Amino acid sequence: MARYGMVIDLKLCIGCNACTMACKAEHGTQPGVFWGRVLEKEWGKYPQVTRLFMPVLCYHCSDPLCVAVCPTGASHKTEEGLVLIDYDKCAGCRACIANCPYPARTYVSKRRFYFPDTEIPYGKRELLRHEGVVQKCDFCIERLREGDVPACVEICPTSCREFGDIDDPESEVSRLIESRKGFQLFPEKRTDPSVFYVK
């Protein structure tokens, strides 16, 4: 069975936030909710300064702490390595948020719109109808089932995101991890994320 994974090239990410926008449009997330986004950080002293743009999302870990702590079984792992939430089962206890080491999950208490009482159309409106649940990136599972890559991968103008099967040593993602010394975020948490960065 394949293990879906992603490699993000931090050297190429220009922080344009096209991915953030594509994610929002794809999933119709409500104001303030981002399943994927780009964090920014600067360090150094003028003029020797470094500015980093770092795309973040759910890392779809092999050993996800969120699944381990979920009391209702809403957070679960699929055979393809995806960590998903069954929104019908989620009780909104937020134990997953407390235990996930990454900025991946958002609790949505109440459904809200960008325009008062007006919904902007999008593909998957059923998701938004759940209130009192935790939401997060699902690697665009509907797109994967149709043979497409996730929306953030499709849109990225620099093509800094590569998506594929990280269990297949011949895949482009595996090749990148191998050749560019791909690293996972917070390896000390022993969650074995499926999202790798290269720099």
Add this chain to the structure above:
Amino acid sequence: MGQDSPIDEKLNAVGVKEDDEWVVTSCNACFNICGIRVRRKDGRVVDVKGDPDVPSTKGKICGKSKARIADLYNPNRVLKPLVRTNPEKGIGVDPGWKEISWDDALDIVVEKLRKVREEDPRKLVINTFDLCNFHIAQMFAAAFGTPNDQFYTVTCGNGLHTIFYQTIGAINSEIDLAHCNHIILCGSQLGHGVNNNPIEAIADMAEARRRGAKLVVIDPICGHAAAKADEWVPILPGTDGALALGMVNALVNELGIYDAEFLKKKTNAPYLIGPDGHYVRGGEDEKPLVWDAAEGIAKEYDAPDVGDFALEGEFEVDGVKCRPAFEVLMTHIRENYPLEEVSRITTVPVETIRHLAKEFGEAATIGATINMKGETLPLRPSTIEWKRGASHHKNSWHTCLSLMLLNTMVGNLNAPGGLIGTNPHGPFNYWNMFPGRDGMLTTDQHTKLFIGMDSFACFISPYPPREVSPPEHLSLRELLPVTGFIPIMPIFTITDPEKFNIPYKPEVMITCRTNPMISVPDPEKVAEMLKALDFIVGFAIKIDETLEFADIILPEAHDFERYWFFPPNAPAGFQKPGPGDWYYQIVQPVVEAPGEVRSWIEVMIDIADRLGLLAEFNDVVNVGTGLLMIDGLALEPDRKYSVREICMRQAEMFAWIADKEVTPELFTPEMPVLNLGEKSLEESYPSPMNDARAPIYMEQLIDVGKQVEKVTRELGMDWWDVSSYNPLPTWTPCPAREDTDEEYDLFLTSSRLALHSHSVSADNPWISDICSRNRLDYNILLNSETAAEKGIEDGDTVCVESRTGKVKGTVRLTECIHPQVVGTLGGHLGQWAGQKAIARGKGVNHNALIAFDWDMVETVSGQIDTCAKVKIYKEGD
């Protein structure tokens, strides 16, 4: 399960029929025209994606393009015509809008237009930035009889386009990133989501960086491009021209790096300059002379037997002492731009200037060649590129010439790896760059793109200089004979026509898709202009700050609801330069417009009809679009055509030129573009295969400057400055820099984000949501050391104040900005229009701090300076 939203209920109630289709069209989220497919499902737009079969963008788009869905469904869109009930106009004054029928609205408009047309048609001015539909303003204006169709309120850079025309033969510049190894960006974020043809540039830049190309960014702010660069060089705003001259000094005078072969054959560097600054001429045709060092005699520049063009030395021709332009230029630069002085002006250390020049020159591999399609071309993989940040100052002309000199010195113009113009040659020789007067590079793009007229949109040919005469155009083009771009002069001339000897008083303005109140400096001055007009017709998707001054508002269509003229992506600006295909996209509607919304282009045709001008209008369409050329495509005089009909006839015409046919699958996912085939090598890299010479010395300025002086003095306009009509590139300080009052101790500058474009993006809810969460975006940027000196802390609410205005906002302390600069990051923010529920009050209005006075205008290119000196203090201090 949750409940249905109000929209779901409406859809269920009307029982919308099941449909699901991807429609091929083009994006208008910024001025560039990326190919997209838009998914309509059950009558609603649900997704946007890049068109994978468009040759340049190859399926990629930016975040703005995705976000257009949110613009389409903004509940604050204008859906019906409105009439003003409050005669008082002003910033923040409620117009008292009242709904009115289309018929009644058009009756009022037509009556006003009929009256001014009878009195003096020149009293009408059209103000629009519907860029690739420039035809409608020009055609309507031509049919109506007004010269005032050229009023944009975008300010990309007068000097910039002008210098590009004269050196690389096109409106805009890009870098041949497929071959470039050393990239310097100066006040530009090319390849980082901002600038020309941004999507292909991002992809090409990413590929160049993967390959190991080095990137250097010169900018007061470490924005997104500088953040990705190998080296960020902070500089004071408005001093880029000085830095360029310093770099030329280091490159040529210190290091001796220059492409002599290129300078001799493709520039006027060998032309002999006499003591009066003019070319030394000779021969029957009084052609400029060069010195043939091989024979020791002067010859005409185009003599076939010049053994060796002298670039240096002093010679005597018929008793006149003269030197090659190259020698004159280099002496000027050596004497006036020593590196220590340049460092003092720019704050860039001398050693940095030296290494920038050295690395740039060495990377250019002067002498290297590349074989392409059986031809040997120069390979110059080192380029400096600049845009608004460098160009947008009172020294615009000379700054752009100075920056261009770096490229000229290494011979990279329109060459592999170098700076390439946006298609100096049109497809099928539709337009060309060629050697014109004195052998200098000339383009006929302006006349060819809008046949029968000498310009398209605000772009005019800058060379040879045009005749100087008393002004008739509100753009003052008669007094600006060498500029290539004049967008915003009417703000001055509408406000005070007498001052500029305009022989009539502008009374009526039609405005659409541009917002001068936000996009140009000093809203108070723009308000004066708007109040000086008797009647304003505004086309509105939403009512913006300018439209709040309108008398009649007509609801305008979103781009997912209308046709455009064809093609939207004219190769003159919006097709990728360099190798590739010629390809023509389309803009066609995806959904029906809501309410009583109509495309303004259709409405303008309707107005022409109601004025009895349909025959004149159709006649201009036939000539201007070229439809006249082909039997059966020309419009009949008295029939009213839809934009769709005109668009498809234009498509037929382009297909015919390429010996192709418009078939039903064209402009569908099966065949999204009309592909006219692969460019030739000469179309891809024009300069190496063309005799046109780029200027390093602007000899024409001497005489034309005198003409401008004569005409303006005869008109009593003694205040018209002619001091910049200087053939040698010079750096002059911005007016703000000359303000030495210590109270205003910092310079103001801005940096744009990829999610923003013009003034419209600020009111997009998705864009706003993303940007408001980034630490720097939308805020005031201040260097942390400067802040410490002033007792300002991160997150403080601060006031930024200039002599023009004052704004308030949140300050972010950062190392990513020059210590003598206050920055804003985002786009056009700080908007206030009542209908802008999203944008209202977010970010600061940068332009409110910049003066809009005549002494900010450079009277060679017509550029308005955007520098300001400011002070910053905590609110309450």
